[in-house]
Amino acid sequence: MSEPPGREMSGYGGYGRGAPSPYRRTESANLADILERVLDKGIVIAGDIQVNLLDIELLTIKLRLVIVSVDRAKEMGIDWWEHDPTLSSGHRDMVEENRRLRDRIADLEAGTDDYQEEVEEYYEEDRRE
Amino acid sequence: MSDVQAPGSGFYVYGVTRGLTGEEVGDVRGVSGAPVRLIEKDGLTALASEVSLSEFGEAALRENLEDIEWLESTARAHHAVVDAVSDGAATVPLGLVTVYRSEERVREALGARHEEFARALDRVTGRTEWGVKVYADVKQPEAAAPAGKEAPSRPGTSYLQRRLVQRNTAEEERRRVLDVAEYIHCQLRDLAVATRLHRPQDPQLSGEQGWMLLNAAYLVDDTRVEEFGDAVKHLTRLDPDVRVRLTGPWAPYSFATEEEPEEEVEEAWQGS
Numbered sequence: 001m002s003e004p005p006g007r008e009m010s011g012y013g014g015y016g017r018g019a020p021s022p023y024r025r026t027e028s029a030n031l032a033d034i035l036e037r038v039l040d041k042g043i044v045i046a047g048d049i050q051v052n053l054l055d056i057e058l059l060t061i062k063l064r065l066v067i068v069s070v071d072r073a074k075e076m077g078i079d080w081w082e083h084d085p086t087l088s089s090g091h092r093d094m095v096e097e098n099r100r101l102r103d104r105i106a107d108l109e110a111g112t113d114d115y116q117e118e119v120e121e122y123y124e125e126d127r128r129e
Numbered sequence: 130m131s132d133v134q135a136p137g138s139g140f141y142v143y144g145v146t147r148g149l150t151g152e153e154v155g156d157v158r159g160v161s162g163a164p165v166r167l168i169e170k171d172g173l174t175a176l177a178s179e180v181s182l183s184e185f186g187e188a189a190l191r192e193n194l195e196d197i198e199w200l201e202s203t204a205r206a207h208h209a210v211v212d213a214v215s216d217g218a219a220t221v222p223l224g225l226v227t228v229y230r231s232e233e234r235v236r237e238a239l240g241a242r243h244e245e246f247a248r249a250l251d252r253v254t255g256r257t258e259w260g261v262k263v264y265a266d267v268k269q270p271e272a273a274a275p276a277g278k279e280a281p282s283r284p285g286t287s288y289l290q291r292r293l294v295q296r297n298t299a300e301e302e303r304r305r306v307l308d309v310a311e312y313i314h315c316q317l318r319d320l321a322v323a324t325r326l327h328r329p330q331d332p333q334l335s336g337e338q339g340w341m342l343l344n345a346a347y348l349v350d351d352t353r354v355e356e357f358g359d360a361v362k363h364l365t366r367l368d369p370d371v372r373v374r375l376t377g378p379w380a381p382y383s384f385a386t387e388e389e390p391e392e393e394v395e396e397a398w399q400g401s
Contacts, residue, residue, distance in 0.1 A: 029208065029376070031201055032334035033260060036327055036344075037382035038204045042144070042222035043249060044386075045238060049139065049182075049228040051190050 139185060140168070140235050142227045143176040143210040144380070145246045146220040147254075153217035160185075160206040168232050170239035173246055176210055176220070177235055185228050194226070215380035219254040221246060222382050249385055256322060256348050257378035259357060262330070263313055263343035264372040265306035267299070302370075309371045310342035313364045320357045321347035325383040339372065346383035354378070 039053055141160055146153075154165045159178030168175040183189060193199045204225060211222045229235045239246070318324050329341035349357045358375070365373045 030335055031204070032330045032336075033376055034204050034208050035200075035334065036330065037379065038207050038222070038225045040327075041325075041382040042224045042385050043245070044224040045227060045242065047142070047227040047238075048230040048234055049185060049190065049226075050187050051194070051226050051228075053194065053225060 134179065134231060135181075137182050138179050139182050139228045139230050140166070140177045140232060141180045141185060142168075142223055142229065142235055142238075143178075143207055144214070144220050144222040145239065145250070146174050146176060146214055146218050147172060147247075147250050149174055149214070149218045153214045155213060157210055157213040158206070159210050160203050165210055166232075168235045168239070170236045171243055173239050173243060173250075175235050175239055176214055177229075177232075178210075180228065182228075185226065190226060211380045211382075215257075219250050220380050221249040221253065221385045222380050248387075252387075253348070253381035253384055255351050256381065256384075257351065257354065258381045258383055259321075259347045259349055259354075259375065259377035260379060261313070261317060261343065261345050261347065261361060262337075262341060262374040262376075263310045264337060264339035264341055264374070265303075265310075265370055266339045266372075267302050267306055267370065306340075306368070306371055307342060309368045313367070313371075313373065314343055314345055316360055316364060317345070317347055317357065320353055320360055321349050323348040323384055327383070337374075342371070346379070348381060348384045 143159065143165075149167065154167065154176070157165060159165050160180055161178075161184065163178040163180065166177050166179065168177050184193065193203075207222075207225055211220060214220050215222075229238065314324075325346045327344040327346060329344050330337070332338055347357065361373060361375045367373075
């Protein structure tokens, strides 16, 4: 990510205190810069509400887990779902195939198989002739 | 400030300031979009806003602080208030989520810590914080790479020797950019009243790739800001492999407490 244009290092003017500064742009300040300051710095005093702030280091570890996208995970070699048969599309075909095979076996065992019927009909016709 | 406090609410305090003219707060909003209230005690002013304890109570915070979006919007709101006010009056930021049950409790805290706040304000008055980050687009050193200098001289080891040369070249490159970063830090330190070194940032958070060599904050006198900026600009052109990023001016977050006194370099640059 490149710095937003307003934060580029150009045009240093004589902006002391009170003078408008081209850099004071809260919205565009990098989240990492803000968090390392508001979480880790400043005067820490105990208010009336007990809080356990996450240390910035712990936070980034946590974030890493949240932010990691699928693409990034693949880059990192995390692609277990592609090999997990219960998640891959190839497996769904196999399930379908198994279901068809089981149906066919059941049909055969029950003697209701279409093919069987056809054969029987054929013989019956043969006998009538 | 004559507002009546809503039941089940508290006061979120962003920072402590001194010498406000009243214009600084303007229409800046705090967390949950609430207007900023000024709570005063003995010449110190707490920047606060009313918050609902259903969001900022202990139980709620335990959950909310785990929610990165909540954390981000709260951190940005916190920063927005501190940022707006510190532009016009010396301000010491407080840590994120400092909440009191009533205005009276905020006043008590101001009174109890008057000396600490006053000292901190003295330290930062007429000064701003500037962030300088230095990156290099070289590979980060792998864990505990041995310094290996002497390669074996038998013929069968030429492959290993080649590898060693490659590694040494990379190692030299890393040392070189580290030297550049150190040089940059020394140059800027001489222009600052104080410095703080922050931990390198996680690329996931900063969005910045490359090896972070330096993440420093400098407290700079208003009279030297221009000089500091020029120095950074100059140092940016020092080495094509090294990138320098300047941010600021920040409210003096990194200098609110009196840590790292050895980093005080006032004497160093005055003596030079």
